[in-house]
Structure formats: structure tokens, C-alpha cells
Amino acid sequence: MQTAENYIHGQWVKGYDAHRRGDSIDPATGEVAAHFVEATLPEVDAAIASARTAFETTTWAQQPKLRSDVLRLFADRLEQNKAQVVQTLVQLNGKLQREAEGEVMAGISELRYYAGLARNLFGRVIEMEPNVYSHIEREAIGVAAIIVPWNAPVTLLVRSLAPALAAGCTVVIKAAHQTALVHAQVMACLVVDERIPTGVIHSFVEQGSEATQHLCAHPEVDVISFTGSTHVGKQIALSTAKNLTRLSLELGGKAPAIVRADADIPAAVRGIVSGACVMAGQMCTAISRVLVQESIAADFSAQLAHALSSVKVGPGHLPGSAMGPLLDVRNRDRILGEVQAASPDCRIVLAGTVPTDTPRGGAFITPSLVATQDLSSHYVQDEIFGPLITLEHFVSDDDAVHRANATRYGLAASVWTRDFRAARNVARRIKFGNVWVNAHNRLFAEIETGGYRQSGFGRLHGVEGLNDFMETKHVFMPCND
Structure with a gap:
């Protein structure tokens, strides 16, 4: 039986201690279908620190062609492994075969869409006075935390991860324990790319909420992308208030x-x-x-x-x-x-x-x-x-x-x-x-979605899906002799 591991600082972390191993259940039978290793707080801290270092010291955020190609090949590898991911998704999530296939294909489409956008992140320039220029630049916000639920673990991962990487962010992902093996199979299609600098991508699994709360309250996290209930979304908003961390929330619906x-x-x-x-x-x-x-x-x-x-x-x-x-x-x-x-x-x-x-x-x-x-x-x-x-x-x-x-x-x-x-x-x-x-x-993939009122804020998919992962900077530059 396969075990989903945590991916921290460029490697899959082994952790088979009995007290850290959890079970993922097949909803159709009630039987154990896979295992996962629950992350520790030190591992989450290490992931955040590594993501910050990678953002500040590597050229990842300044290499749009590389980021585009990473996303393109991620999509290709996910497509090559579609059958395995679909099978695991049906087993751990319970959804229909056609629903699982549609979800994986939607994720592939989203990756290819943002692979194109990664090479089209333009700013603008205006000459305010003779030889006096204002440059409006678009740049990655920094470290992005992505919290993924169990009900669509491929689509709801990719629709935040793809724009975050396209923008040039480094990421720390919290996966749902119910579908941890699906998540690990998808992540394996990405992290195999040796061109990605160590520290750009991290992923962990947790059954409780302690590590997730720690992630959300951490001052080195610049943006949190969360899909889930309105109740939990409000708790995340409260935990981020002291740091004024940017939030992208898609919450409950009726x-x-x-x-x-x-x-x-x-x-x-x-x-x-x-x-x-x-x-x-x-x-x-x-x-x-x-x-x-x-x-x-x-x-x-x-x-x-x-x-x-x-x-x-x-x-x-x-x-x-x-x-x-x-x-x-x-x-x-x-x-x-x-x-x-x-x-x-x-x-x-x-x-x-x-x-x-x-x-x-x-x-x-x-x-x-x-x-x-x-x-x-x-x-x-x-x-x-x-x-x-x-x-x-x-x-x-x-x-x-x-x-x-x-x-x-x-x-x-x-x-x-x-x-x-x-x-x-x-x-x-x-x-x-x-x-x-x-x-x-x-x-x-091309069309933005999101909620009004207590269904959240921010937009996912489309060009606007990049906005939560980017900052706008004004650079004033007089060029007089």
C-alpha cells in the first residue's frame, strides 16, 4: 500500500514512525486505501524558511521562460500519468471515473494556460515630463501558501499553484490527508524537473489543523490561497490579521x-x-x-x-x-x-x-x-x-x-x-x-471565477488569477543629464 510523503527543501521526507502515519479511506468501501505521513511543525518551519530563501536568493522570479517551460512539461507529465492519478482519485475521493478524468484534464489545461501567461507578464512606462519616466512593474509577491481541500484535489491545487509559479512565487502547499496520495502523484510530475531551484516548491500533509494554523499565522508567508468552508476561511482571516497577509479565498456556496x-x-x-x-x-x-x-x-x-x-x-x-x-x-x-x-x-x-x-x-x-x-x-x-x-x-x-x-x-x-x-x-x-x-x-481555465459576499474574495482562473500572486511597483526614474 502506497504512502504519501511530504516534500521539503527539494526532497521527499521519509517518516514512517507509527504515530506520524495516517490512513486514507476508500469512501466506496470504508477500507484503508493508502497511507500518508503527517508533517511536523519543524518541517513546516523548514519549508517556509526554504521558500523564503529561494525567493530572495535565486533567479526563479526573474526567469519567465523557465517558469513557462516548467509548467508546460508539468502538464505533459501529468497527462502521461493521467490513468494512475484518475484511478487513485476515484479510490480516495469516491467520485465517478468521468468526473475524475474531467478534473485531471482540467488541471492539465490550466497548467498549459498559465505556461503561456508566464511569458506575458508586462508592465508599462509613461514619460511624465521630458526625460522623466514612471515604470509600472509587475513582480511576484513572495512566498505563497496554498491550502487544498479533498473534494477536487487536482483542480483546486493547480488553479492556485499554476498562477503562483507563473508569477514567480515560491510555494508551500498543505494537502488534504484524505486524498494525500493523489496530491503526491501530481506533485511528483512537477518536482522531477531538476531546473526548479531547491526551495521553490514544498508540500506537506496534515490530518489536524496545528501546522496549517502555524502556516497561516507565519510572518514570512505573503499570500494564502484557500478553498474551503466559510467558517474556516474566517478563521484564516483572523489568524492573518496581525501580519496583514494577502488572502485569496473561495469559500462556501448555496x-x-x-x-x-x-x-x-x-x-x-x-x-x-x-x-x-x-x-x-x-x-x-x-x-x-x-x-x-x-x-x-x-x-x-x-x-x-x-x-x-x-x-x-x-x-x-x-x-x-x-x-x-x-x-x-x-x-x-x-x-x-x-x-x-x-x-x-x-x-x-x-x-x-x-x-x-x-x-x-x-x-x-x-x-x-x-x-x-x-x-x-x-x-x-x-x-x-x-x-x-x-x-x-x-x-x-x-x-x-x-x-x-x-x-x-x-x-x-x-x-x-x-x-x-x-x-x-x-x-x-x-x-x-x-x-x-x-x-x-x-x-x-481562461475564465475567472470567484465569490461575492461570504463566498470569498479574489479570483481564480484567467488573467486575474495571477493578481493575488503579484505586486504592482512604481519606479520613478528621471533621466536628465
């Missing part, structure tokens, strides 16, 4: 799908089921609220419930599975409890259950659909992070906008309609960083 009466109902049902059940609902942009215009609510509810009840739940490696397990049995039982604890003001349209035809010990549960009009309901306000969808109805576009905006989250939403003028109007008025029309979860 994505609504707004279905107008003129929508193509069969297409909307298919798209919403897909958008809600992706990664078993364990995705911050997954649909968790369905807002349906009142005149079609009864018919749409019946069709949606039927489609959700038909979702085939099973192990990710089986071709017939349409939704994989949750991360673990604890989370499966949490979702079961959410349905069983529904208050009287909610109507259970479809109650999720543990399927009897899946492996014993697996974290499988079928989708649930809960109807409510109470905007203060826990089901409407809180991120549940699983295949539990709320169903609400609205009267007009104004009502739909009001309901969609009635949570503290603002990450992703979709609008389903044949009237594109109406779609554009609704998209403008709802407070979400990503709005799709007649689609959901369409993400691209």
Missing part, C-alpha cells in the same frame, strides 16, 4: 438554479440533476437550491423528483454509476440526519436513503429533495454539502432575485429560460460571482 416558466423543462431537469449530483453534491458550486416559477412548480417538482430518484448511486469505477459516495460514513449519516430532522414547515418530496445494492461500509446515499418557502430555514441558509436540494417557488423575476439573494453566500447560480433578455436581467441583479444560463458548472 447555488440556486432559477427556473422560469418559459424554460425547456426536460433540459432544465437534466441540467439541474447533473449540477446537483456532481461529486455527490460535495462541490461549492453544486446546485443546492431550485427556485421554480409558481405556474410550473407542481409539474416541475414531479419531474425533478422522478429524475433524482432515478439517479444510480454506486462506486465511481463502475460505468453504470451516476453518482458516487460521500467522503465518509460520518457525512453520509449527517445527510440522513438532515432529512430526518426536517421541521414541520418543510415538505420532504424525496427522502434520501442508503441503497441496498452498494458495498457494505460505503458512504452511499441517494439524493433528497425538500420543499420550503421559509427563507430563514436551515435548508436555505446553510451549506449542507451533499445531495440534498431545496425546492422553492417564486411568482416573478423580482421575487426570484429576492429569494436567490436571501443568503449570505454568492458563489454560483444558474438561470433556466428561453428568454435571454430576461436571463441577462436576472444575472445582472443576483449577487453571485458565476452565473450560467441554461447550464451549470461550466468552468474554464
Whole structure:
């Protein structure tokens, strides 16, 4: 059984002490599938110190062609090792084979995109007076800490790591212990490049939070890129306040799908089921609220419930599975409890259950659909992070906008309609960083994504994805004789 190690100061650190070794579990079986070595605080300190030294003393930040080529070949090696990474991702994360393949290919695409941008980091110059120049320069911010969650460990690593390296930063990465071996396999495709100066890249695994808290509060870290819950994002923000460390946060979501009466109902049902059940609902942009215009609510509810009840739940490696397990049995039982604890003001349209035809010990549960009009309901306000969808109805576009905006989250939403003028109007008025029309979860390396309000700040992907890893400097230069 393979063990994921920590990568510190140019080498994989051996550490097989029993008290430092942890287990990664296969969500489909509940059995141990891999091991990881938990990092120590001295190792994290060594990584930060090494990253600072590399940034200050090597020419990494001044070599855009090298950084571009490193990212390009990283993408090539990841593509060559795709089959192994996909297999491990399915085993440790539980997602479907096609979801895992899509995630790895998205990471490869992102690496190639930022390989191109690394060679296009231009500043500008203006002559303010005769022979007096102001140079506006763009340069790497310094040491970047990247905290990667378990639910998409390839994509969510690469979308921060690629722009950080393209900008010229050195990096310290904290990987999720649940998918540590996936992370190690991806990192192996990068660190094999001997042209990368020692100290530019570091990676560690932790099951608890002590080392991560230490990383976030460290004065030698210049920027933190974190994807995860709003609760943890707030804790990170508090820990960084004394250092005024820059933050890039993509946090929780409560994505609504707004279905107008003129929508193509069969297409909307298919798209919403897909958008809600992706990664078993364990995705911050997954649909968790369905807002349906009142005149079609009864018919749409019946069709949606039927489609959700038909979702085939099973192990990710089986071709017939349409939704994989949750991360673990604890989370499966949490979702079961959410349905069983529904208050009287909610109507259970479809109650999720543990399927009897899946492996014993697996974290499988079928989708649930809960109807409510109470905007203060826990089901409407809180991120549940699983295949539990709320169903609400609205009267007009104004009502739909009001309901969609009635949570503290603002990450992703979709609008389903044949009237594109109406779609554009609704998209403008709802407070979400990503709005799709007649689609959901369409993400691209070239297009920025991010949240409004308590779904975070900063942008990932695209040209703006570089901004959090770069500083703008003004150099005043009089050139008179």
C-alpha cells in the first residue's frame, strides 16, 4: 500500500514512525486505501524558511521562460500519468471515473494556460515630463501558501499553484490527508524537473489543523490561497490579521438554479440533476437550491423528483454509476440526519436513503429533495454539502432575485429560460460571482471565477488569477543629464 510523503527543501521526507502515519479511506468501501505521513511543525518551519530563501536568493522570479517551460512539461507529465492519478482519485475521493478524468484534464489545461501567461507578464512606462519616466512593474509577491481541500484535489491545487509559479512565487502547499496520495502523484510530475531551484516548491500533509494554523499565522508567508468552508476561511482571516497577509479565498456556496416558466423543462431537469449530483453534491458550486416559477412548480417538482430518484448511486469505477459516495460514513449519516430532522414547515418530496445494492461500509446515499418557502430555514441558509436540494417557488423575476439573494453566500447560480433578455436581467441583479444560463458548472481555465459576499474574495482562473500572486511597483526614474 502506497504512502504519501511530504516534500521539503527539494526532497521527499521519509517518516514512517507509527504515530506520524495516517490512513486514507476508500469512501466506496470504508477500507484503508493508502497511507500518508503527517508533517511536523519543524518541517513546516523548514519549508517556509526554504521558500523564503529561494525567493530572495535565486533567479526563479526573474526567469519567465523557465517558469513557462516548467509548467508546460508539468502538464505533459501529468497527462502521461493521467490513468494512475484518475484511478487513485476515484479510490480516495469516491467520485465517478468521468468526473475524475474531467478534473485531471482540467488541471492539465490550466497548467498549459498559465505556461503561456508566464511569458506575458508586462508592465508599462509613461514619460511624465521630458526625460522623466514612471515604470509600472509587475513582480511576484513572495512566498505563497496554498491550502487544498479533498473534494477536487487536482483542480483546486493547480488553479492556485499554476498562477503562483507563473508569477514567480515560491510555494508551500498543505494537502488534504484524505486524498494525500493523489496530491503526491501530481506533485511528483512537477518536482522531477531538476531546473526548479531547491526551495521553490514544498508540500506537506496534515490530518489536524496545528501546522496549517502555524502556516497561516507565519510572518514570512505573503499570500494564502484557500478553498474551503466559510467558517474556516474566517478563521484564516483572523489568524492573518496581525501580519496583514494577502488572502485569496473561495469559500462556501448555496447555488440556486432559477427556473422560469418559459424554460425547456426536460433540459432544465437534466441540467439541474447533473449540477446537483456532481461529486455527490460535495462541490461549492453544486446546485443546492431550485427556485421554480409558481405556474410550473407542481409539474416541475414531479419531474425533478422522478429524475433524482432515478439517479444510480454506486462506486465511481463502475460505468453504470451516476453518482458516487460521500467522503465518509460520518457525512453520509449527517445527510440522513438532515432529512430526518426536517421541521414541520418543510415538505420532504424525496427522502434520501442508503441503497441496498452498494458495498457494505460505503458512504452511499441517494439524493433528497425538500420543499420550503421559509427563507430563514436551515435548508436555505446553510451549506449542507451533499445531495440534498431545496425546492422553492417564486411568482416573478423580482421575487426570484429576492429569494436567490436571501443568503449570505454568492458563489454560483444558474438561470433556466428561453428568454435571454430576461436571463441577462436576472444575472445582472443576483449577487453571485458565476452565473450560467441554461447550464451549470461550466468552468474554464481562461475564465475567472470567484465569490461575492461570504463566498470569498479574489479570483481564480484567467488573467486575474495571477493578481493575488503579484505586486504592482512604481519606479520613478528621471533621466536628465
